[in-house]
Amino acid sequence: MSSLLSLVRRRLGLLAALGALSLVGCATVTTAPDPLQSAPQADQSVVVLSLTGNTSQVGAASSISVRRFDPARPDAREIHILRQVAPGMARDTALYIGTLPVGEYEVASFDYAATQQYLTLSEPMRKRLGRFAAAGGKPVDLGRLVATSMNAGVLVGRSARQADNLQLVRRFAQPYQKFFDRADVALGWTSGRTETDRVEEYALLVPVGADNPAELPDGRVVMGARLGTAWVRQPDGQWEPVRGEGLEALLCVRAGDADERDLVAVGEFGTLVRAAKGSRRFERVDPGNLPPGNLLFVAGNGTHGWFVVHQVAGQLKILRSPRFEAGDWTVVRELTLGSSIWSGGEQFWVWTTPEGFAYATGDGGLHRYDLAKASWTAAAPTPKQHRIIGIAEDGAGHVGLLTSPGGGFGGAFAGQFFSTDAGRSWRELNTEFKIKVTPPRRAGSGELVTMGGVFSSPEMHASGDGGTTWAKRSEFSLDQNLHIMPSGLMLAASRGSFGIFVVRVSKDHGKTWRAEFSNFDRRAFEAQQNRAR
Numbered sequence: 001m002s003s004l005l006s007l008v009r010r011r012l013g014l015l016a017a018l019g020a021l022s023l024v025g026c027a028t029v030t031t032a033p034d035p036l037q038s039a040p041q042a043d044q045s046v047v048v049l050s051l052t053g054n055t056s057q058v059g060a061a062s063s064i065s066v067r068r069f070d071p072a073r074p075d076a077r078e079i080h081i082l083r084q085v086a087p088g089m090a091r092d093t094a095l096y097i098g099t100l101p102v103g104e105y106e107v108a109s110f111d112y113a114a115t116q117q118y119l120t121l122s123e124p125m126r127k128r129l130g131r132f133a134a135a136g137g138k139p140v141d142l143g144r145l146v147a148t149s150m151n152a153g154v155l156v157g158r159s160a161r162q163a164d165n166l167q168l169v170r171r172f173a174q175p176y177q178k179f180f181d182r183a184d185v186a187l188g189w190t191s192g193r194t195e196t197d198r199v200e201e202y203a204l205l206v207p208v209g210a211d212n213p214a215e216l217p218d219g220r221v222v223m224g225a226r227l228g229t230a231w232v233r234q235p236d237g238q239w240e241p242v243r244g245e246g247l248e249a250l251l252c253v254r255a256g257d258a259d260e261r262d263l264v265a266v267g268e269f270g271t272l273v274r275a276a277k278g279s280r281r282f283e284r285v286d287p288g289n290l291p292p293g294n295l296l297f298v299a300g301n302g303t304h305g306w307f308v309v310h311q312v313a314g315q316l317k318i319l320r321s322p323r324f325e326a327g328d329w330t331v332v333r334e335l336t337l338g339s340s341i342w343s344g345g346e347q348f349w350v351w352t353t354p355e356g357f358a359y360a361t362g363d364g365g366l367h368r369y370d371l372a373k374a375s376w377t378a379a380a381p382t383p384k385q386h387r388i389i390g391i392a393e394d395g396a397g398h399v400g401l402l403t404s405p406g407g408g409f410g411g412a413f414a415g416q417f418f419s420t421d422a423g424r425s426w427r428e429l430n431t432e433f434k435i436k437v438t439p440p441r442r443a444g445s446g447e448l449v450t451m452g453g454v455f456s457s458p459e460m461h462a463s464g465d466g467g468t469t470w471a472k473r474s475e476f477s478l479d480q481n482l483h484i485m486p487s488g489l490m491l492a493a494s495r496g497s498f499g500i501f502v503v504r505v506s507k508d509h510g511k512t513w514r515a516e517f518s519n520f521d522r523r524a525f526e527a528q529q530n531r532a533r
Contacts, residue, residue: 030078031081032083032100035097035179042136046180047132047140047141048096050144051094051147052147053093053146053226054149054226055147055208058119060087061111061118064109066081067105068080068103085097088314090269093168097179107129130189139186141166144161146158148203148208151500151520151524151525152498157193159200161247162247209229209250210517211224212252219487229242229243230253243280248271249268252298254298256274261275262274263275267294270291270292274324285325289328296316296348302324305322305371318332355368355373356368363388366380367379383401388402395486397421402439414436437454443488443509444487460475462509479497480494481493488509490506492505
């Protein structure tokens with residue numbers, strides 16, 4: 001891997017990051033018409049483009065702006081905006097469609113309507129991506145762009161793995177399928193992918209993410225990541241990737257039940273994969289009759305059946321199949337959330353228990369399923385009938401809640417509760433943090449821990465007497481997600497909001513921490529420092 005990393009770094013060279021946030025300058029700006037609302041004319045093309053991010057630094061843009069070149073007016077700035085369609089179809093990938101007049105274009109910026117800001121591509125980046133052409137009467141499929149962080153910067157390149165968007169359109173934007181499911185669709189880039197565009201390869205070296213970590217009986221910890229990858233932490237602290245062929249995020253990885261499926265994983269776009277014992281490659285599994293959507297969670301086995309949580313926008317379904325491969329999936333529960341889980345609104349949590357799995361929603365309490373008994377436990381009411389805004393559990397019946405009475409800044413009025421009987425009864429905790437932002441958790445030592453310090457020093461506090469008294473355990477940045485494994489191992493995964501993604505590990509219940517995994521590129525940092533001198 002080290003030689004490949006060196007090669008990619010050399011080829012990236014002085015690849016520039018996206019420009020700083022700024023306001024739209026002086027230009028002629030036109031929103032590309034929606035072809036479903038306005039029929040394309042003979043001198044227009046319907047264009048589709050998708051974007052996948054390998055970073056939390058750049059989310060799904062509401063639109064992508066492209067700049068048209070007019071030979072008669074070389075200095076003119078004619079901007080056309082491609083709007084996102086099928087919003088909320090995935091966490092890390094968005095789809096953009098619009099009708100453009102005949103001409104030659106380049107990608108100019110990613111636009112964020114919520115903040116009235118945009119991220120502009122630098123001139124070297126635009127040249128590296130190249131231009132595309134809209135030919136009258138012929139639809140254009142530009143395939144996928146990939147955005148990834150390089151330290152605090154963001155790189156954008158064209159994907160070699162995903163050269164078209166037909167499958168995305170068929171599954172998530174079916175009304176537009178008639179425009180692109182044709183023999184005359186043009187792959188509109190005017191030139192091939194350049195040798196210096198190795199952004200996708202660079203991103204694939206370190207896919208970002210440590211989603212839904214789970215500790216296996218042999219001491220390995222598995223977790224989902226972006227770009228079709230799962231990370232496996234070995235008991236000695238070494239991290240190894242298990243890779244698939246796609247660019248979709250794997251949102252949940254769990255232990256399998258046979259040598260041919262030592263690991264199973266699910267993710268965006270209905271991805272269902274397995275890895276054989278000893279393999280570091282995922283192979284796709286026939287999804288059977290799974291409907292289009294994202295898969296957030298997987299649990300089960302061949303004896304009691306397999307379960308997945310299926311999501312489309314704010315609609316969630318728990319599906320069951322007696323088989324993992326070529327499954328006959330049937331709905332066992334349906335939930336409707338207030339909005340897409342990717343864009344906020346009502347929250348949803350799901351986790352594995354020794355008996356099976358459990359889930360909770362912001363206002364729906366806790367629900368547990370026993371695989372062997374094939375039965376649900378009735379939802380336990382939330383304390384004081386407040387909304388859940390944070391939940392932490394260890395799978396063994398210890399559950400911590402962060403609740404809010406509703407309205408206002410939740411942390412200022414939040415309550416912290418703890419249960420030792422899987423939510424049948426609750427005890428309110430009084431911690432030393434005035435602003436409560438995390439649920440309490442049970443550490444492997446049996447102590448309770450919680451984090452806070454929004455307007456002071458962010459810290460982890462611990463209690464050895466069930467929450468009566470608390471003391472500082474360690475400094476703890478609040479931009480991290482804490483996960484406590486059954487063995488007592490603690491993982492603190494940063495959210496990567498500023499480009500740097502780090503996972504820290506504690507083996508002494510939070511007293512000391514060591515950075516064990518990071519996407520920080522020291523060579524790129526040193527090169528940037530040298531250029532600044």
